[in-house]
Amino acid sequence: MSSEHSKPEALDMEGTQTTKGRCMCGNVRYELTGPMFDVVHCHCESCRRQSSSAFVTFFNIDKAHFRYTRGRPISYESSDGVERTHCGRCGSPISYENPRELSIFACTLEDLTLVKPQAHIMVGEMLPWLVFGDDLPCFEQGLHHGKLPVVHGPSNLLPVSVENIRANSARTNAARDHFATESATD
Ligand SMILES: [Zn+2]
Numbered sequence: 001m002s003s004e005h006s007k008p009e010a011l012d013m014e015g016t017q018t019t020k021g022r023c024m025c026g027n028v029r030y031e032l033t034g035p036m037f038d039v040v041h042c043h044c045e046s047c048r049r050q051s052s053s054a055f056v057t058f059f060n061i062d063k064a065h066f067r068y069t070r071g072r073p074i075s076y077e078s079s080d081g082v083e084r085t086h087c088g089r090c091g092s093p094i095s096y097e098n099p100r101e102l103s104i105f106a107c108t109l110e111d112l113t114l115v116k117p118q119a120h121i122m123v124g125e126m127l128p129w130l131v132f133g134d135d136l137p138c139f140e141q142g143l144h145h146g147k148l149p150v151v152h153g154p155s156n157l158l159p160v161s162v163e164n165i166r167a168n169s170a171r172t173n174a175a176r177d178h179f180a181t182e183s184a185t186d
């Protein structure tokens with residue numbers, strides 16, 4: 001209908017336009033019918049492992065405003081009450097979900113220019129070889145843990161200790177070794 005194309009700004013302001021996303025191969029597709037919020041770069045070890053990337057960018061969406069329009073991703077319970085999903089065909093990470101929140105990896109959006117990152121989170125786990133030039137607030141944990149940002153701009157962070165990063169990886173590596181051994185004996 002032509003009216004759908006005549007007032008895109010008004011639709012934008014109401015946050016009711018439909019935004020679409022997909023995995024790499026297109027087997028999993030979704031749409032958003034409400035605004036994205038809490039757009040962050042996350043530096044936690046779990047997001048890094050799920051995406052095999054140095055950090056991830058995700059946004060939150062009300063669960064009522066999200067639906068799959070094609071296919072369904074495979075779900076993996078990465079810890080108690082936390083489901084992380086990916087496409088079973090191409091492997092694209094899609095989401096992080098706990099009982100309260102639904103986070104979608106931003107680079108699954110069809111239009112990647114829609115994302116306006118607001119903060120870095122979990123900066124205590126940020127890799128020492130990453131360099132950023134932005135002035136976004138940096139949080140030790142998530143956005144809603146009641147703490148103020150430790151600095152504005154990742155370049156103003158104290159260097160993350162390499163020992164901390166190694167210790168963190170060693171913990172998760174050991175946990176996975178244990179898991180793999182248990183599974184093999186089933
Ligand atoms: Zn796919």
Ligand SMILES: [Zn+2]
Binds near residue numbers: 046122
């Ligand atoms: Zn994370």
